[in-house]
Structures are given as C-alpha cells and as structure tokens.
Amino acid sequence: MTRPATPFGLRALFLTATALAVLPMTAEVDAAPPSAPAAAPLSEAGGESATDKAFEAIYTAEWDWRQKQSEPDEDSKNPELVLPDIGPKAQAAKLARWSAVEKQLAGIDPARLSAANKINLAVYQSQIDALLAAQQFREYEKPFNADTSFWGNLADWARQPISDEAGARNYLEMLREIPRYYDQQIANMRAGIKRGFTAPRVTLTGRDAGIKLVIAAATPQDNPFYAPFKDLPDTIPQATRAALQAEAAQVIAQGVVPAHTKLLAFMDNEYAPAARTTLAAYDLPDGKAYYRSKIREFVTLDKSPEEIHQLGLSEMARIRARMEAVMREVKFTGTLPQFFEHLRTDPQFYPKTPNELLYRAAWIAKTFDGKASQYFGHLPRSRFAIKPVPADIAPFYTGGRGGPGIYLVNTYDLPSRPFYSQIALTLHESAPGHAFQMPLAAENKDLPAFRRDTYISAYGEGWALYCEALGEDMDMYETPYDLFGMLSYQAWRAARLVVDTGIHSQGWTRKQAQDYLRDNTALSNHEIETEVDRYISWPGQALSYYMGELAFLDARAKAKQALGPKFNIRAFHDAVLQIGSVPLPVIDQRVDQLIADGGVGPYPDEE
Structure with a gap:
C-alpha cells in the first residue's frame, strides 16, 4: 500500500x-x-x-x-x-x-x-x-466508516509542515481539487443509497465533527486546511510566501469551505435519513458473499463466520480463567464482572492530566528499548515520536494508534484511559508492534516494492497483538493489574471474533455486542461504544487481530517443538519480521524454512 x-492517514489507510x-x-x-x-x-x-x-x-x-x-x-x-x-x-x-x-x-x-x-x-x-x-x-x-473517512484523511494532510515552494504549490493543487473530489464522493454515496449499500445509521452520530470544524472557522486563516501556510520555511522568499498564503486563503474561502458545506448538507439531509437501520453485513446487497470476501481479505484464510465465532468463544473461556486467577491474586472477592466495574470506576487507575498518560507511554517505550536486544537480533533504523491524538478526531478514535515514526496516545476523556492498559497498548502500537514492524518491512530492500509498502491486517495486527503477550515473557508487566490489562486486551480481541461474526452473520444487536464486551473485558464504557460502532461499520476488520496472533503463537510453538535447544527467540522474531506483511499461511512456511535451517535466522551475525 x-x-x-x-x-x-497512514494507519487509517493501513487498517483498510x-x-x-x-x-x-x-x-x-x-x-x-x-x-x-x-x-x-x-x-x-x-x-x-x-x-x-x-x-x-x-x-x-x-x-x-x-x-x-x-x-x-x-x-x-x-x-x-x-x-x-x-x-x-x-x-x-x-x-x-x-x-x-x-x-x-x-x-x-x-x-x-x-x-x-x-x-x-x-x-x-x-x-x-x-x-x-x-x-x-x-x-x-461507502467511502467511510466509524473509524476513518475521506474528509478526515484530507484533514490529516493539513497537519504536516510544508518544506518548500513545490510542496506548497502541490498542497494548493490538492485544495483546488477538493470540490470535484467531494462531488464524486457524494455521487458514489448516492449510488450506494439507491442499492442499500450505506453505513448503518446508528454509527453516523457525531461523525461529521471534522466537516463542521472546517466550516466553523471564522476566517480562512483560522481554517485547519490553512495551518501549513502559517509557518512556511524561510527558504521561500518573503514575497512568494505572502503570495502563497493569499492564494491559500482564497482557495479555502472559495472552494474548500463551500465543498465542506455541501458535504455536510448531504450527510445531514440526504445520507443520514436514507442510511440503513440494519447492522449486519448480511443485510447488504449480496451480503453473505460480501462478508465472506471481507473475512478472506482481513484474515487471509477462507474461514466461515461460524468457525470464527466458535473459536472466539473457546478462546474467551481460556482467557477468562487466567483473568480470574489474577483477580484472586489481588484479593478481590467479587465476581469477574464486578472486578471489571471496579477497574472502570476506581480513580487510582486513571490519569488526571494528559501528560501523565503521555509520560507513562514514553517510560514504557524506553523500558522496552532496554530489553529489545534480548528478543530481536535485527532492529529498525526508524525511530518514533509519541504525540496526543488530535482533538478533532479524538472522541471517536481508538485509545492509541501507531505506525512508522509515530505513536498516538488518546488523551481525550481521561477517565476512559486506564493506566493498567498502557503497557499492552504501548507494546502494540509502538515497539515492538506497529512502529517497529512497519519500518522493518519498509527498510528491507530485498523485498519488491509491492511488499515493502503493503500492510496486511492479519499479519500487522496479529503481530502487534502477539507483542502484547510477548510483554509477559519480557517481564514488562510491573503489577498484577498491568498483567490483567494485557489479559483484558487479549479478551477484547478474542471477543471481536464473537462480536463481529455475531453482528454481521447472526443478527446481534448493538446492545448485545456492547454487553458482551462489558461482561468480558475491562474496557471503559466509552471505548466499548466506539469499538462496537467500528465493528458495525467495518465488517471483518476486527477479526484480523486475534486470528493473526494465533498464527504467530502457533508458529512459535511449532519452531520450539521442532528445534528444541536450538530454538532462538531472536532468530524466530527476525525470521517472521524479515518477510514483511504476508498472508498468514506464509508465516508457517517461513517457520518451516527456519526449522530446515537448524534455527539459524536471516541475520545470524546480529543474533
């Protein structure tokens, strides 16, 4: 990709x-x-x-x-x-x-x-x-869902600095194209309305906040799309800078704002009233075949919804047993659902300021740095920053998101951002998860370009979820509550197998899906609501995480059994990361090769 x-935009698009x-x-x-x-x-x-x-x-x-x-x-x-x-x-x-x-x-x-x-x-x-x-x-x-949108992806561009005059003119050209681009998106969505291929109406509430933000700006200079022109580099002559800024203000006033006004009117007056009231992918045109196609895309295996649903139920039972053991360790005497509610409501588990959360994430990331060489032979050259999720998208955003060069931490609604989840979240979204695996693939010049620049959800999300579990091997979890946070995250992803297939193939209601997450994880109520809407509007994507993790865990168990004392965890990790983002069966094939090579990884000098 x-x-x-x-x-x-990177992670938003990668996840599709x-x-x-x-x-x-x-x-x-x-x-x-x-x-x-x-x-x-x-x-x-x-x-x-x-x-x-x-x-x-x-x-x-x-x-x-x-x-x-x-x-x-x-x-x-x-x-x-x-x-x-x-x-x-x-x-x-x-x-x-x-x-x-x-x-x-x-x-x-x-x-x-x-x-x-x-x-x-x-x-x-x-x-x-x-x-x-x-x-x-x-x-x-249907060019948007409860997680990402085409207008949000364009707004992302406005958050990047402009480095030279050519970049400024290219950005201006993008601004000029917005009216035509939005008109085409509206025409496509109208075609979707005619055949009943729309986002579920229940997931639309508040999703137009980014559109309204553009319209509400008092002047072109206050508009989010003008932001890159506020600090143009000094390498651009002053007169040219002034001319570019004036042109940007004009294009925004005459093109960008009217295009967003038109889009908002369409979304509020035409799309939302016509959006379907059902939830299931099965209810879309040719819905059963469509949902199976999304399973194949996001899982890279030809599994039926029934198979995945049953696997989710069995994995949930196994994880619940571990969570109950941790609950007993901390001497909580109630039931597991009561323990979940205790974790959701006790102030000791929650930050009071955004910086508390950001500093905690930075500490965790640096703690992993001190352990990295014990578990990985070949490390990426790329580093990453830790930043808060932008305010305009934070209310509907996940708790965190990472990729090359960035780990975003959501500091919106602090009472829904527990400390006990931060280690698992950071290992998933930063290193050795997304901000580690993606650069390794991009830096591997032995791969053809279509593999270096491609993200397969089952692999990428499976790897990141595997990294959460790897944190236990690395002694990253400092307290039983931290370990419980990891187990809750594992249960959250296993629950997705149940919830996604339940919604899209078994007629589950939104409340039924929310209740299942509430009864089986320690996620906050806010996260439960945003997550379920994401699954409703994005069929199949939620299946990739746990199905991918199982592929990595199975491959590691296979290598350990076959290699015995020759098994080297660094060689295993290097081998499965060297191949970049691949369909799940390829992971198994790579491990077969590692076994045939006697456990010697692709970078023996670094191991």
Whole structure:
C-alpha cells in the first residue's frame, strides 16, 4: 500500500488493507500486458525461469500503474498527482485492470517459480484478490466508516509542515481539487443509497465533527486546511510566501469551505435519513458473499463466520480463567464482572492530566528499548515520536494508534484511559508492534516494492497483538493489574471474533455486542461504544487481530517443538519480521524454512 502523507492517514489507510489504498487518477484503462504462459520452461542456467520473469513483469507493470494513480504521499514519485479521479470511468478502469491481472496470475504455475517468488505470488495474489473484490462489491460507494473517512484523511494532510515552494504549490493543487473530489464522493454515496449499500445509521452520530470544524472557522486563516501556510520555511522568499498564503486563503474561502458545506448538507439531509437501520453485513446487497470476501481479505484464510465465532468463544473461556486467577491474586472477592466495574470506576487507575498518560507511554517505550536486544537480533533504523491524538478526531478514535515514526496516545476523556492498559497498548502500537514492524518491512530492500509498502491486517495486527503477550515473557508487566490489562486486551480481541461474526452473520444487536464486551473485558464504557460502532461499520476488520496472533503463537510453538535447544527467540522474531506483511499461511512456511535451517535466522551475525 502507498503511504499517505501523514501518520494519521497512514494507519487509517493501513487498517483498510490494500483495497482502499488504490485510487486511480485517470479514466482510461491501460493496456494489460500479455497473458503469462501457462507452463513456461525453467532456465537452463539455474537462474530465473521464464515463469519468474513473466510473473515479475505482471506485478511490476501493475504496481507502477497503481502508484501512478494513487494519492501522493511524502515519498510520492508523482508529485503532480493530487486527488484521484473516483468517478464511474475510473472505477471501471480499476475493475478492468485487476480483472485482467487476476487472469494473468491464473496462468502462472507456482511450481515453476523461485522460492522467493512463491512467497511474492502469495502476497501479490492476496492484494489483487482484495482489490478486485472491493471493486466488484463497489465499496467506493461507502467511502467511510466509524473509524476513518475521506474528509478526515484530507484533514490529516493539513497537519504536516510544508518544506518548500513545490510542496506548497502541490498542497494548493490538492485544495483546488477538493470540490470535484467531494462531488464524486457524494455521487458514489448516492449510488450506494439507491442499492442499500450505506453505513448503518446508528454509527453516523457525531461523525461529521471534522466537516463542521472546517466550516466553523471564522476566517480562512483560522481554517485547519490553512495551518501549513502559517509557518512556511524561510527558504521561500518573503514575497512568494505572502503570495502563497493569499492564494491559500482564497482557495479555502472559495472552494474548500463551500465543498465542506455541501458535504455536510448531504450527510445531514440526504445520507443520514436514507442510511440503513440494519447492522449486519448480511443485510447488504449480496451480503453473505460480501462478508465472506471481507473475512478472506482481513484474515487471509477462507474461514466461515461460524468457525470464527466458535473459536472466539473457546478462546474467551481460556482467557477468562487466567483473568480470574489474577483477580484472586489481588484479593478481590467479587465476581469477574464486578472486578471489571471496579477497574472502570476506581480513580487510582486513571490519569488526571494528559501528560501523565503521555509520560507513562514514553517510560514504557524506553523500558522496552532496554530489553529489545534480548528478543530481536535485527532492529529498525526508524525511530518514533509519541504525540496526543488530535482533538478533532479524538472522541471517536481508538485509545492509541501507531505506525512508522509515530505513536498516538488518546488523551481525550481521561477517565476512559486506564493506566493498567498502557503497557499492552504501548507494546502494540509502538515497539515492538506497529512502529517497529512497519519500518522493518519498509527498510528491507530485498523485498519488491509491492511488499515493502503493503500492510496486511492479519499479519500487522496479529503481530502487534502477539507483542502484547510477548510483554509477559519480557517481564514488562510491573503489577498484577498491568498483567490483567494485557489479559483484558487479549479478551477484547478474542471477543471481536464473537462480536463481529455475531453482528454481521447472526443478527446481534448493538446492545448485545456492547454487553458482551462489558461482561468480558475491562474496557471503559466509552471505548466499548466506539469499538462496537467500528465493528458495525467495518465488517471483518476486527477479526484480523486475534486470528493473526494465533498464527504467530502457533508458529512459535511449532519452531520450539521442532528445534528444541536450538530454538532462538531472536532468530524466530527476525525470521517472521524479515518477510514483511504476508498472508498468514506464509508465516508457517517461513517457520518451516527456519526449522530446515537448524534455527539459524536471516541475520545470524546480529543474533
């Protein structure tokens, strides 16, 4: 996936997997490369086979095409592209291109590929399957959920500084494109309304806050989109800076604000009244097939909702037993639900100021730094900052979110941000979780670009959740309450298997889902409400976390059993991180190779 211009947009888009990352600019369908031969001969010299070359030609051409039509980011190779064309012709172009690529891949014989390209094919096939399914189900007609939105992603760009005149002019071009872009989004949403493909009405309350913030600014200079022009670098001549600022104010007043006013009127007067009152993905057009497609995308396994639901129930029972043991350790005499309520309401467990939370996160992150070399041989070069979630999105945001260069801590509504969850949260969102794994993939130049810049939710979220459990091995949890916080987070993700499938395939109500989380986790009531709305509006994504963690845990257990005293935890971690974000079956294949190599990881000199 291409990296958006900001860390906020980055994680928001990463969590949608590859499908939402590709936004074409053009309406024309590029000519597809010739179909790959069904049985190309192997090379005689022992180098690349003809099948390898044919496959590489397919993914190179498609990836280049995808990049040229995507929103630019800070590393954009196409700075002249600003906001994509998302109209009917552009959507047809995507459908045609990925349909053609799917046919080409069907002509590739995996047995004739090199070992590296067999993995590349598994990753690439997963990408194309998800992209094509998104087009076939016309997901662009529902371009937001309770977690992220297209208007919020654009507002994220306004939080980044402008480094030079070219960047300022490119940003201005993006501002000019907003009216056209929003008009296309509205047209797509109207098409969704006509066929009943909308966000559930119950998840819409308050989601227009970011739109209102843009409209409410007293002057263009007070508008969030003007922020990058307030502090233009001195390398831009003063007269040029003044001209750019004047132009930005004009574009915001004449284009950006009216576009948001129009969008707000549409959302309030047209979309919300027409939004569906049902919750389940099964209630959408071709809903059963759609939900199965989201399970395949987010879990990378062909599992039925029933299988996942039952797995969630059994895992919840196992985790509850551990939570009850910790409850007894701290001498609490009530029931587990009563202990949850005690944790939610006792002031000792909650920060009084935002800085208390931020400083705690920083302490935890540095504590891990002191242990990192014991558990990882190869470390990323990238560092990360710790910042509060921006105020305009914090009420609907998760407790924290991380990625390359950033760990966001939500300091909104402090009575819902318990200290006992902070260690697990920090290990998940910063290092060795998202702010660790993503840079390692991006820095691995041995991977093709479509793998370095791609995030598969089952892998990425599974890894981050595995890191929460790894904190127990690393002695990160300082008190029984900290350990209980980790177990509550594990229960939260296992509960998602029950709740997501319950909502989307078994007719669960919103209250039923909230009650299940309230009865089985120590999450605050605020988090329970925002989380359930996220699951309702984003079918399948919540399944990726725990299903992914189980893949890592199973792989580690397999390696330990097979290698015995040769098992090296650093070599194991290096091996599964070296391959970047991959479908879950590839993790198992990589561990098979680690076992065959006698437990020697990919970076033996560092281990």
